[in-house]
Amino acid sequence: MPAQWIATSWGSPDGWEFVEHVPARPRRGEITVRVRAAGVNPADAKHVAAPRPGVTLPVPIGYEISGVVTGVGPDTPIGSGPVEVGDEVLAFRIQGGYADEVTIPAEKAFHKPAALSHPEAANLLLAGTTAAQMLAVTNAAPGETILLHGASGAVGVSVLQQAALRGIRVIGTASEARFDVVRGFGGEPIAYGADLADRVRAIAGGPLAAALDAVGTHEAVDTSLALVSDRRRIVTIAAAARAQDEEFGWIVGSQPESTRFRDAARAGLIELAARGDLVVPVARTYPLREAQEALRFLSGGHPGGKIALIPE
Template structure:
């Protein structure tokens, strides 16, 4: 019998339970995956912390996995094409990834590149598709210089690599102890805090064409709006209220346009990762049964990379 984590009520993780369950037999268009790693994201906790329209408890937790196909429904192909039992896959935008085994829509799964470990593969696409959308909606072009807030975080590191692939120069905010990480992925680091506007201008040595905010602080928004004249070339994933009030871009994966874009870009990102052009730094792994401790670490610390749960 499989096991998985579910939230039995809205609120804190005290309502999360690790329980046995039977993964459904896959029907047409579905596969069952033995999970080798479950990716962790702040959204995993956020989305069960307060009631959401149309969502009833209990809720199975986790949006990203990497693992091995154990069953395939009739007349079924996965997102990257034909597959068979035993193939290794990664999957994104699923439900119930914090599990030993899970049955999912086959189109959510892609063949796992051999170069990626399971913990890295399980953390590729949520951050990666978010980063890709931030670059796309701000119309970033080769030769431009952009400002990125939160450059050493999961989304930020993916932005740095995707921007480098596009020929874009990135000025990235980070704490001083994370400067080497920003440089490793092609960015020019600047410290956040008082005087950021001047430091960013000096580092850019020219026009800053767009600003991407992955942290949501007032400082990040204020500096972005001061340095970038065109409001629709400023985007945030974390300061929704200010974006609505001051009419710059805010994106969230649950919005229909965002969901369509993020689904459309999955294959390209998997391909980049397979070619060694998109790395997923993994800071730590935890046993699946210790998901609560891992969630606390993710919420309270600065991991310095992604976290994965290992069944």
């Protein structure tokens, strides 16, 4: 029988259950997708770690998928236009993607670029739209130099690629073992650690226009504040408390403005991927039934790329 991962209690993925799941027949405005790959993201576990307003248990897990359409509701297009059974699609901002098959709102699905494998497509949009929004809210512009904390991570790699396409110079923090990744996507790597602000100044050779933080450490925030005088041009996705205390930018997908931006950005990012201008490094895949192990690997830090779950 087809199955799906759900959280039946608040806490770590160790408490999730893999249960039988037959998706509902799609109604108008819905499609059913046989999942070929489900993207694995920190938010999958974070959002069910503790009770949240408006969220009730059980919670189906998984926000991103790629797969094949097996059912289409009456008179229903998807986000990229008309769709038929058998079409390959990717979908983002859904619920319950850790499944063999799932019925989802059709507007959240787009035709999958042939250039992307299913594991790549299933990991394109959460990181990609986050990166796009970070560049947008800091008004990063061609010819400017910006600082990126966490440049070798999933969001960081997407920032590097999108910035390079716009002619934005990026100095990116990473461990020395990941310097080649940063260079490979057009960034200038610099190691975390002592005297980071002074070392960034020396590399930059001029003012830093903006700072983007994808790691959330005190070092990242302190360095950003030391190097960028205009706090409207500092943003974090991982240090909400510091952002509120220090009055600089913080974005998260659940914010209404983030939802609007990320929905609007989907088609453009998919087009970049279709042209080969935006790639998604995949570090590892796991069978769907090993979702808990995949999340443990991800939580260990520095996975070296994205992770996907593959239904058997």
